[in-house]
Amino acid sequence: MTAAQLSAIxxxxxxxxxxxxxxxxxxxxxxxxxLGDVTFGAVSLQLGTLQRAGLVDTRAQGRMxxxxxxxxxxxxxxxxxRQMWDDALWRLKLAAELEQTRRGPKPxxxxxxxxxxxxxxx
Amino acid sequence: MTAAQLSAIxxxxxxxxxxxxxxxxxxxxxxxxxLGDVTFGAVSLQLGTLQRAGLVDTRAQGRMxxxxxxxxxxxxxxxxxRQMWDDALWRLKLAAELEQTRRGPKPxxxxxxxxxxxxxxx
DNA sequence: CTGATATTTAAGTTATAACTAAAATATATC
DNA sequence: GATATATTTTAGTTATAACTTAAATATCAG
Numbered sequence: 001m002t003a004a005q006l007s008a009i010x011x012x013x014x015x016x017x018x019x020x021x022x023x024x025x026x027x028x029x030x031x032x033x034x035l036g037d038v039t040f041g042a043v044s045l046q047l048g049t050l051q052r053a054g055l056v057d058t059r060a061q062g063r064m065x066x067x068x069x070x071x072x073x074x075x076x077x078x079x080x081x082r083q084m085w086d087d088a089l090w091r092l093k094l095a096a097e098l099e100q101t102r103r104g105p106k107p108x109x110x111x112x113x114x115x116x117x118x119x120x121x122x
Numbered sequence: 123m124t125a126a127q128l129s130a131i132x133x134x135x136x137x138x139x140x141x142x143x144x145x146x147x148x149x150x151x152x153x154x155x156x157l158g159d160v161t162f163g164a165v166s167l168q169l170g171t172l173q174r175a176g177l178v179d180t181r182a183q184g185r186m187x188x189x190x191x192x193x194x195x196x197x198x199x200x201x202x203x204r205q206m207w208d209d210a211l212w213r214l215k216l217a218a219e220l221e222q223t224r225r226g227p228k229p230x231x232x233x234x235x236x237x238x239x240x241x242x243x244x
Numbered sequence: 245c246t247g248a249t250a251t252t253t254a255a256g257t258t259a260t261a262a263c264t265a266a267a268a269t270a271t272a273t274c
Numbered sequence: 275g276a277t278a279t280a281t282t283t284t285a286g287t288t289a290t291a292a293c294t295t296a297a298a299t300a301t302c303a304g
Contacts, residue, residue: 001202003134010132012125013292028251042293044252063250063301076198080123135262150281164263166282185271185280246304253298261290268283274276 001075008053009077013038014046018069019085021056025068123197130175131199135160136168140191141207143178147190 008014013035020031032043047067050056054073059066071078130136135157142153154165169189172178176195181188193200 001206003206006202006206007132010129011291029249038292039294040251041253041295045292048252065251076202080128080198084123084125084128133261151279154281160262161264162281163265163283167262170282187281247302248304249300249302251298251300254296255294256296257292257294259290259292262288264285264287266284266286268281270279270281272277272279274278 001077002053005053005055005073006077008049008055009074009081011046014050015081015084017043017046017050017067018055018081021067021069022071025057025059025066027064027066029064031067123199124175127175127177127195128199130171130177131196131203133168136172137203137206139165139168139172139189140177140203143189143191144193147179147181147188149186149188151186153189 009018016035017031020026020034026034028040028044028047031047032038032040035043047056050067051058055070057068057070059068074081131140138157139153142148142156148156150162150166150169153169154160154162157165169178172189173180177192179190179192181190196203
């Protein structure tokens with residue numbers, strides 16, 4: 001267990017992802033749809049963090065990518081996480097904590113200005 | 123192990139404090155002097171976080187406060203942390219990571235304006 | 245090739261963690 | 275009381291994590 005792995009595991013959002021990819025491999029899109037309250041881009045960034053920490057395996061097939069939690073990389077942390085999730089109060093705690101620890105910008109209302117890329121209409 | 127405890131443990135600075143208070147109880151001042159690169163105020167705030175997470179015991183004696191890591195609260199995390207610290211590469215890794223993950227404001231140069239409190243010279 | 249779908253990457257926003265200096269609090273000593 | 279020391283608390287700063295939208299990339303189907 002490295003420092004990067006420990007800090008990756010500490011994030012509630014990444015824990016949710018690890019839990020979804022715990023038993024079977026799942027695609028990035030499936031994770032996105034299961035989470036529901038976050039954009040695809042955000043999910044992809046978190047998956048990148050987990051992969052760089054060595055906590056998930058990736059397998060590309062066609063245009064999908066399958067992710068799976070590397071439980072062997074978690075060592076004793078695997079059962080620690082499972083115990084947290086198995087706790088009957090876990091869902092309630094999680095809900096309460098998400099309410100308090102919401103991160104990032106609020107959803108935008110105004111459509112932002114066009115941001116041209118790679119040789120715009122200049 | 124709760125979510126708050128896991129996130130408390132993930133911080134390198136708080137890990138350093140847990141390590142200093144691992145075997146014997148130490149005062150806040152001793153921790154401050156051992157760390158060396160941080161103010162007393164910052165140390166005190168981190169100690170408060172650790173205490174609220176239930177990861178340290180506190181004992182007041184005179185004007186000092188003694189802190190001690192609650193290893194029984196760490197469960198399997200205790201050996202995880204010890205293994206990280208026992209790793210021969212730990213110090214090098216930590217130094218390299220601190221270089222990259224330095225947090226908070228840079229030390230100030232200009233003396234800030236007087237900030238009167240509780241009935242200033244108005 | 246065009247268009248659709250899956251995902252990553254880029255650039256920008258916001259909330260928050262970790263810090264700072266200084267004021268406040270508490271205790272000990274004179 | 276006054277002064278010194280140990281610690282906590284407050285208010286403000288900065289760096290960063292987690293998000294956003296949109297562009298880019300890649301693959302598939304026609």
